[in-house]
Amino acid sequence: ILNVEQSPQSLHVQEGDSTNFTCSFPSSNFYALHWYRWETAKSPEALFVMTLNGDEKKKGRISATLNTKEGYSYLYIKGSQPEDSATYLCARGGADGLTFGKGTHLIIQP
Amino acid sequence: KAGVTQTPRYLIKTRGQQVTLSCSPISGHRSVSWYQQTPGQGLQFLFEYFSETQRNKGNFPGRFSGRQFSNSRSEMNVSTLELGDSALYLCASSVGTSGPSGEQYFGPGTRLTVT
Secondary structure, eight states: OOSOEEEOSEEEEETTOOEEEEEEOOOTTEEEEEEEEEOTTSOOEEEEEEOSTTOEEEETTEEEEEETTTTEEEEEESSOOGGGOEEEEEEEEETTEEEEOOOEEEEEEO | OOOOEEEOSEEEEOTTOOEEEEEEOOTTOOEEEEEEEOTTOOOEEEEEEETTEEEEEOSOOTTEEEEEOTTSOEEEEEOSOOGGGOEEEEEEEEOSTTGGGSOOEEOOOEEEEEO
């Protein structure tokens, strides 16, 4: 993997359902993996920064895992709510700075 | 604590002109990074400044430059504007001592339109 890739590109989820999406990244020269939430008309907001293989972080209904050996991270949202609608960005931190994926656009349908 | 501020918020320029954007980081943050977002693209890293020195640079032409002042405020300059420079420009600040592992705090962005 040469770039940071996120899948799916967009996702429609029913309110109350749980969901997850993926970030794949080059595992060489890896420093950290960042997740950000970007709501319309707002600034990107940091969710998690993970550095160690096997790291798991949780904030309320949102959690993330990290596998640095195979170069992927999962973001999970449990019991989706309308306020979870946003674009979720991941970024790989390396010696050359942060490289962002194009994001997963999540829409929660009532 | 005040957040990251960017000025101006909106800007319209003509091809060939130059533009300067400003970013004031959170108090105590010594690192400022700049990103460009265009439709269909993710955030593209422009450069990072830490303690008045450019610490990292993305893959952008030399028309894009920046600097950081002793109070950590940063400016980004784009010379000889092209239509393709129309974008949202975001800056982000961090404490800076953790390098690429540091959580970034984003400003609201400057929307640049080149006509």
